[in-house]
Amino acid sequence: MRRFRQFVFSFLTCCLLAFRLTAQPLSSQPVIALPEHDERVSLSGRLAYLHDSSHTQTIADVIKLATGATFQPITSPVPNFGIITGTKLAEPIWIRFRPQNQSHKEQKWLTEIDFWCFDELQLFVVDANNQVLSTSPVMGWKVRADQRIRSHRHFWFPFTVPAQQNVTVYLRVLKHRGTQIVPVELVQESAYNSFVQRSYLYWGGVLFTLTFVAFMSLIFFLTTFDRIYSKYIFCLLGLVGFFFINDGFMNQFAFDAQFWMPRQNVYFLFPLILFYSQLTFVRTFLSLRNTPSHRWHIIGTWVLFGGVACLIVLTAEWFVPLTPTLELVMIRAFSALYWLPLPVIIAYIVVSIVRGYHVGEAWLYSLAVLPFYTLNLAQVFSNFGVLPTYEPVANFAYYAPAALFEVLMLTVALAYRYKMDRDQTERLVKESIVQQQRAYQSEVQTLALKNSLLVEKERIARDLHDNVGAHLAFIVTNLTQISDQAEKQSVKDGKQWASRLRNIVMHTREAVKLLRETIWAIHQESFTVEEFGERLDQYINRYFHQDDGLNVDVVVTGSQTQRLSSTQVLNLFRIVQEALTNVVKHAQASTATVQLQVSPSGHINLQIHDDGRGFTWANGAISSHHYGLQNMQTRAQELGGTFRVFADNGTTVEVEI
Numbered sequence: 001m002r003r004f005r006q007f008v009f010s011f012l013t014c015c016l017l018a019f020r021l022t023a024q025p026l027s028s029q030p031v032i033a034l035p036e037h038d039e040r041v042s043l044s045g046r047l048a049y050l051h052d053s054s055h056t057q058t059i060a061d062v063i064k065l066a067t068g069a070t071f072q073p074i075t076s077p078v079p080n081f082g083i084i085t086g087t088k089l090a091e092p093i094w095i096r097f098r099p100q101n102q103s104h105k106e107q108k109w110l111t112e113i114d115f116w117c118f119d120e121l122q123l124f125v126v127d128a129n130n131q132v133l134s135t136s137p138v139m140g141w142k143v144r145a146d147q148r149i150r151s152h153r154h155f156w157f158p159f160t161v162p163a164q165q166n167v168t169v170y171l172r173v174l175k176h177r178g179t180q181i182v183p184v185e186l187v188q189e190s191a192y193n194s195f196v197q198r199s200y201l202y203w204g205g206v207l208f209t210l211t212f213v214a215f216m217s218l219i220f221f222l223t224t225f226d227r228i229y230s231k232y233i234f235c236l237l238g239l240v241g242f243f244f245i246n247d248g249f250m251n252q253f254a255f256d257a258q259f260w261m262p263r264q265n266v267y268f269l270f271p272l273i274l275f276y277s278q279l280t281f282v283r284t285f286l287s288l289r290n291t292p293s294h295r296w297h298i299i300g301t302w303v304l305f306g307g308v309a310c311l312i313v314l315t316a317e318w319f320v321p322l323t324p325t326l327e328l329v330m331i332r333a334f335s336a337l338y339w340l341p342l343p344v345i346i347a348y349i350v351v352s353i354v355r356g357y358h359v360g361e362a363w364l365y366s367l368a369v370l371p372f373y374t375l376n377l378a379q380v381f382s383n384f385g386v387l388p389t390y391e392p393v394a395n396f397a398y399y400a401p402a403a404l405f406e407v408l409m410l411t412v413a414l415a416y417r418y419k420m421d422r423d424q425t426e427r428l429v430k431e432s433i434v435q436q437q438r439a440y441q442s443e444v445q446t447l448a449l450k451n452s453l454l455v456e457k458e459r460i461a462r463d464l465h466d467n468v469g470a471h472l473a474f475i476v477t478n479l480t481q482i483s484d485q486a487e488k489q490s491v492k493d494g495k496q497w498a499s500r501l502r503n504i505v506m507h508t509r510e511a512v513k514l515l516r517e518t519i520w521a522i523h524q525e526s527f528t529v530e531e532f533g534e535r536l537d538q539y540i541n542r543y544f545h546q547d548d549g550l551n552v553d554v555v556v557t558g559s560q561t562q563r564l565s566s567t568q569v570l571n572l573f574r575i576v577q578e579a580l581t582n583v584v585k586h587a588q589a590s591t592a593t594v595q596l597q598v599s600p601s602g603h604i605n606l607q608i609h610d611d612g613r614g615f616t617w618a619n620g621a622i623s624s625h626h627y628g629l630q631n632m633q634t635r636a637q638e639l640g641g642t643f644r645v646f647a648d649n650g651t652t653v654e655v656e657i
Helices: 002-022 059-065 189-224 227-246 249-253 255-260 266-285 295-318 324-338 341-354 359-383 396-488 494-523 529-543 566-587 627-638
Strands: 031-033 048-051 080-084 093-101 107-113 120-126 132-135 155-161 168-174 178-181 184-188 526-528 551-558 563-565 591-598 604-610 642-647 651-656
Touching (some): 059 120, 059 132, 093 155, 107 189, 132 155, 178 359, 184 189, 189 227, 189 396, 227 249, 227 266, 227 396, 249 255, 255 266, 266 295, 266 324, 295 324, 341 359, 359 396, 396 494, 526 566, 529 551, 529 566, 529 591, 563 566, 566 591, 566 651, 627 642
Parallel strands (some): 551 591
Antiparallel strands (some): 048 093, 107 184, 526 563, 591 604, 604 651
């Protein structure tokens, strides 16, 4: 136990010694030479501070401590005293700097505190004899802008430095909750108006740009009814609110709205909305809902309920008096829930890239939000002392270009997404049109097939009617006559009846023959020229003999492998039948030649020539009573060809297709 006490004593002694060594008496603090022409002066590296743990020290007490080792130098570029998590833990901080007027006339300057959310601010000017030259009123966020020393959203404290003198300026700062960043700088009083005008012009341009993009997004949403535009509007309004609150515009132009929530809690509202609106946007822009990683979508949904919990924490003081312990618990819970969307957003980006769901969109979104979130995270690390608090981290004027860059990139991303959706829609429309055209063509082909089948049926019906039907009708008629005569009289002349019956048998065989030929022609879809020539030879050898006094030759030339359709074969076959029948009946010829020529291009020339007495007709027209010729002409026309009959050392029937 004794050794432990010695260790504690030694440790405290070392800490006290280190504090003494790092302390900065007033005499060793660097002075700030005030220029005559420069508008602004940076105080970086020339400030010292003192924590008033007693909460009771006055300016007189602080002046007495100035010569001692109580003030510590501020090493960070911008003073940052961490985060205050409760009103009971808040301590006043005294910040000290030493302006020097080297000119021969007095200089008037303004101390600007470039942040609005302080509970108490007061400035004291002390001369070299430790006499207080001026004391400002106590300012804070609860004091209206028009009641301040300068009517502005920030805090401005004027002070005068006599010619050829040094003064010491003490700034007392008290903040009950939140970040204790104190961005302080000096501005010449003569430059105040131009400085303020430039500031309002800058922020007016920033807020107008964000609002204009939100308005255009609203038009897109009303045009397309795509939910992503409504969530993008939510993000843009979050950015507008973020700057409207954090740079003090609400404190100046909507003072009473600050009290919609207890204390300064409205200060946290729009940053909270900003982070959670980004999550709602990412859940749609990098949607994982219908992917194997859909669990992240569910996690994102639950995290959104954390935003509701944050709102409950911000308004809890309306309903429950907060003890210091409960206040600490509530603030810790709020801090955890406040940053909770960030890791989920990062998870969405990583999953989209690694799994290949939305690679381009994920990289584009990462690039868009990187500057803005880098500044926010740098401020968090600065608040915990991990990083120095640099000017871009403490000044929201640097956040604005980062936000505009984010908006620009996300607008490009949404335009790219809109183009992709439009291209996909056009592609789907084209595919639908192509499918409709294919369906139409298929229907047309079906109708054409049906029509060709009907034509084929009509042709077959005509073929059966003109050939088989005629023979069967002859058979029926003769059998009827024989039956009638047999009933009326006895059979006397057996040879006469036998002759008539043989005639009936002959016609019956002819009908069977024609029926077989028709079936053969329609049995296959197509035939080669060689197959058709062989069939013609078989037909002629079977039905035309030299005993009948007629010698028939078949000559087939051209492409033997050229294919002919069943329709072509049947019609050409019938034309040959009809022509040869006419030769036998009418020509009194001794020889006949069937010549078929088929070219590789499909051109067909069929000629049936005999050496008979020839055939003549008036004006080359086929008479209506020449039914056989009319049938041959009809068949030739069905094949899309021409038909003609001419006398040339006999008769020639020609079909040209």
